[in-house]
Amino acid sequence: MRKILHPARAVALSFLLAIVAGTILLMLPASRADGLAAPWLTAFFTSVSAVCVTGLATVDTGTYWSTFGQAVIMVLFQIGGFGMMTAATLLGLMVNRSPRLRTRLVTQVETHSLGLGDVAQVARLVLVVTFTCEILIAIVLTLRLHLAYGLNWGDAAWSGLFHAVSAFNNAGFSIHADSLVRYAQDALILLPVMIAILIGGIGFPVLQDLRLKFRDPRHWSLHTKLTLLGTGILLVAGFVAVLAFESANPKTLGAMTMPEKILNAAFASVSARTAGFNTVDFGALTRDTWAAHYLLMFIGGGSAGTAGGVKVGTAVILVMLVLAEIRGHTDSEAFGRRIGASAHRQAITVLVLGSAMIVLGTMILLRVSDFPTDRIIFEVISAFGTVGLSTGITADLPPAGQLTLTALMYLGRVGTITLATSLVLAERRMPYRYPEEHPIVG
Structure with missing residues (x-):
């Protein structure tokens, strides 16, 4: 009898297969602007960054890759x-709906038969939302690029489409x-x-x-x-932090007018939570702003979306x-609802393991490179949170450092959902409980 693959593991494996396929395509001479085959590490790093919608890159996407290569990345x-x-x-449906539906969805995900019932409905709805948003944003960007910047319709349409798809997927890739x-x-x-x-x-x-x-x-x-x-709290906090820390920095917001400062501070706050686009040189930001980004990038966006982070x-x-x-309450409540103890345990587990991966990644990069610690931490959190923002050291890291970032991107993108789902699906009530005791805390 064929062993059925756990649905969360199936998701992780499918992303791995997409990375392998992307690497092969990007190594083709047609993918590179000069017609030569790209080195395997460059192709692999780019493929991981694209599939994991991160945006970190070791080469310039617009000049290194051909139009075909850019299309592969998109x-x-x-x-x-x-x-x-x-x-x-x-996977969220599997762990929150009725046992009958849960069993049905497990079977469909494991056997890759995604054409029935709720599976098909969810896929269609996601597809409609995705392409509707991307097409509308692409049209707006195309018109703006043609009318205001003089790009011909072909170049404007390609740039508009590429950046619209990249923005909606929080990928952070740009052809500029x-x-x-x-x-x-x-x-x-x-x-x-x-x-988007x-x-x-x-x-x-x-x-x-x-x-x-x-x-x-x-x-x-x-x-x-x-x-x-x-989301609202993080957006406001990020906006205030960037505006406060960078308003007097002549290398970033300092030379802008107040409306421009507000616009770019708001954009930085939105983009910091895993989108990865930037309108200022992130290598020139103050260390205070870097520190604020550590938190924003680590938390990321919403669950079951295109954003990364611990959510x-x-x-x-x-x-x-x-x-x-x-407050001394035995339960935590929000909006008239009690949050379950299992959600607490899962959140703590995700937080602890995510923090452990960042610490481990930082230690490895400090070992294999000579860059300052604050830049290393920024790069590691950006990779784990699938953000894509960089202080400018990605391309200069040794191969061991770049491979470490690929592992962080993959684990940050696939690992959190796989872990969370596995924790829920593996949850079971024990037929007995040990006597309770309270160790000293703090």
């Missing part, structure tokens, strides 16, 4: 974003060497990109909840309320747990 991060939204949503720095004063470019980042990164369950119950917030799920609350819901659940403990 397809890879489209697969990565769409695949993760669909897979995470389906300076990312979006050249558009730092153009709100008609940055605002559509920000909208937010829609893609908020998570499909939240989008579906808002679509069905937009006029009645009282009936939103607790997940939607916690995600929107956490907003995880962070909010932990904050609620801390507040309940400070």
